[in-house]
Amino acid sequence: MDDPQPPNPLAAAFPAPPPFWQSFTPENIERISKLRASQNPSRKEENGLPPRILDLPPELRFLQPPEPPVEGVYRCFGDVFNLKDPLPTLQEMSIQQLYTPPPSPSSHLDRALILKRLAKSLLLNFLELTGIMATNPEQYEEKVQDLRTLFINFHHLLNEYRPHQARESLILMMQDQLEKSRRETEGIREVKERVEGVIEGLGRVKLAEFGNGKLGKGKVEIVEEGKDVWETLEKEFS
Amino acid sequence: MADKLTQLQDAVDQLANQFVASLYYVHKHHDLKTLGASDKIREEKKDEAAQREPDIEPVSADEFKAGQKELAQDLIMKEQQIELLISVLPGLDNSETDQERMIRQLEDELKVAEEKRREAVKGKEEVLARLEGVIRSVKRP
Numbered sequence: 274m275d276d277p278q279p280p281n282p283l284a285a286a287f288p289a290p291p292p293f294w295q296s297f298t299p300e301n302i303e304r305i306s307k308l309r310a311s312q313n314p315s316r317k318e319e320n321g322l323p324p325r326i327l328d329l330p331p332e333l334r335f336l337q338p339p340e341p342p343v344e345g346v347y348r349c350f351g352d353v354f355n356l357k358d359p360l361p362t363l364q365e366m367s368i369q370q371l372y373t374p375p376p377s378p379s380s381h382l383d384r385a386l387i388l389k390r391l392a393k394s395l396l397l398n399f400l401e402l403t404g405i406m407a408t409n410p411e412q413y414e415e416k417v418q419d420l421r422t423l424f425i426n427f428h429h430l431l432n433e434y435r436p437h438q439a440r441e442s443l444i445l446m447m448q449d450q451l452e453k454s455r456r457e458t459e460g461i462r463e464v465k466e467r468v469e470g471v472i473e474g475l476g477r478v479k480l481a482e483f484g485n486g487k488l489g490k491g492k493v494e495i496v497e498e499g500k501d502v503w504e505t506l507e508k509e510f511s
Numbered sequence: 512m513a514d515k516l517t518q519l520q521d522a523v524d525q526l527a528n529q530f531v532a533s534l535y536y537v538h539k540h541h542d543l544k545t546l547g548a549s550d551k552i553r554e555e556k557k558d559e560a561a562q563r564e565p566d567i568e569p570v571s572a573d574e575f576k577a578g579q580k581e582l583a584q585d586l587i588m589k590e591q592q593i594e595l596l597i598s599v600l601p602g603l604d605n606s607e608t609d610q611e612r613m614i615r616q617l618e619d620e621l622k623v624a625e626e627k628r629r630e631a632v633k634g635k636e637e638v639l640a641r642l643e644g645v646i647r648s649v650k651r652p
Binding site: 384385388395399406427434435437440444447448451458461462465472503 | 514515526530534537586593607617625628638641645646
């Protein structure tokens with residue numbers, strides 16, 4: 274039984290690489306880098322990518338990354354996502370906003386204060402709700418609505434804070450990396466110095482034996498010299 | 512461990528769950544009372560009670576009190592946890608422009624550090640080559 278239709282390459286469990294990988298030959302890469310170098314170097318794109326070349330021969334066309342999409346939707350694990358997914362405001366969700374929005378560029382201490390107030394209100398409202406439930410359970414609905422509004426406000430405020438936290442995490446990661454890089458440099462430098470010391474030590478051993486005129490005085494001395502070298506090495510690396 | 516914001520959101524959701532759980536506990540385990548002298552607590556027949564989950568399962572007054580107290584304490588604990596999490600949110604005193612400046616500065620520093628690292632690696636390789644030369648020139652005794 275042969276299948277007349279070729280299987281969809283995207284639906285395979287282990288999809289083949291996209292066909293344009295064959296364009297990335299060393300010659301092609303060299304050609305495009307030459308073409309790029311011949312472009313006006315002052316016209317550098319903002320995002321740090323090499324400038325786009327408009328009229329490329331077809332075999333080089335795949336070596337130039339396409340423009341990043343600006344809008345539209347994309348699929349991921351079968352779900353459709355919007356490229357731009359802004360956080361809907363509380364007004365859009367028709368939820369009463371319980372706080373005055375903090376002016377975003379300034380410090381975020383206000384935000385913490387508002388969050389704390391909201392948290393306290395939550396507890397207080399729950400207390401009121403229990404009171405209502407004890408005396409007049411029919412009137413629960415209003416209070417539950419209040420609680421709901423408070424919760425949503427709280428979450429919304431936190432979600433608004435997410436970009437800020439993302440930047441903060443980025444800063445932390447960069448600091449880590451900087452630290453790591455510096456430590457590595459330091460480690461390499463130390464090892465280098467030690468090895469240099471070893472080499473110097475070896476040089477001294479040799480020179481001293483030169484001075485004593487031991488060289489060329491038969492087999493025994495050469496063996497002795499070799500021993501010194503190995504001993505020095507062992508000492509340095511032990 | 513999740514980031515601070517997610518932790519905080521989870522804590523708030525837990526608080527909401529605790530609200531519900533507290534009300535449920537009070538509803539389920541309170542004692543039955545009569546409102547007047549003529550009232551009688553209705554006795555459910557054995558088979559009737561077995562058929563469906565009983566609505567209310569009264570517990571002793573002490574136990575009920577203890578349960579209430581525990582739930583209340585848990586609520587306060589969660590509240591304190593939430594407030595603590597709020598006060599340790601990352602970068603509360605940094606503004607967006609501060610952050611951008613810091614990121615740029617770190618980027619530059621990283622470039623410098625990377626350059627230095629590369630130089631160090633190069634130097635290390637040179638020294639390694641020299642050492643190799645020396646070792647090769649030495650005959651093992």
